[in-house]
Amino acid sequence: MTFYQAFISPTHTSNDNELDDIRYHLTKLLESEAPLMAISSYYQEVRRSNYAFGITDVQLLNANLDQAQLAKRLESWLITFEPRLSDVSVEMVERHEGCNAILFTIIARYASSKGKKTLIFDSKIALSDFSAQLSEEDYD
Numbered sequence: 488m489t490f491y492q493a494f495i496s497p498t499h500t501s502n503d504n505e506l507d508d509i510r511y512h513l514t515k516l517l518e519s520e521a522p523l524m525a526i527s528s529y530y531q532e533v534r535r536s537n538y539a540f541g542i543t544d545v546q547l548l549n550a551n552l553d554q555a556q557l558a559k560r561l562e563s564w565l566i567t568f569e570p571r572l573s574d575v576s577v578e579m580v581e582r583h584e585g586c587n588a589i590l591f592t593i594i595a596r597y598a599s600s601k602g603k604k605t606l607i608f609d610s611k612i613a614l615s616d617f618s619a620q621l622s623e624e625d626y627d
Contacts, residue, residue, distance in 0.1 A: 505600070506599075506606065510608065510621050512568075512569060513565065513569060513593070513619075513621055514619045514620070516540065516565070516568050517542065517612055519540055520542055520617075521542060540568060554579040557579060558578065561593075562575050565577070571598070572595040573598075576594045577592070577593055578591060578592045580592065587613065587615055588611050588614055590609075593607070593608040593610055593621070594607050606623055607623065609621070609622050
């Protein structure tokens with residue numbers, strides 16, 4: 488998925504709801520693959536730019552990584568590419584047998600027009616086509 492398809496294409500309708508906007512942005516982040524080029528740590532702004540937007544190595548999701556390590560990677564991507572969120576935490580859900588997906592919960596805080604709110608996204612990345620689904624629950 489390209490940056491144009493994710494954010495400029497006319498299929499994306501603007502929405503005033505902050506929560507829907509955050510959910511849309513996170514979905515696009517989890518469905519996108521970043522370039523496989525290594526970017527030097529000297530170029531910190533480039534590493535946080537649209538050039539590096541997406542999951543660094545999609546095959547990483549398919550590997551049998553330690554759950555804690557994968558959760559930390561997901562947290563890192565969320566913190567880097569969604570600056571509206573703070574206190575981001577990712578909790579992995581155990582895979583069910585026969586389920587070809589990664590299941591996890593995103594817990595974060597964001598500053599809405601009505602004050603600080605806590606949000607929880609029950610999230611799923613299907614490994615067959617790397618599509619992402621996020622369903623949110625809004626807690627104060």
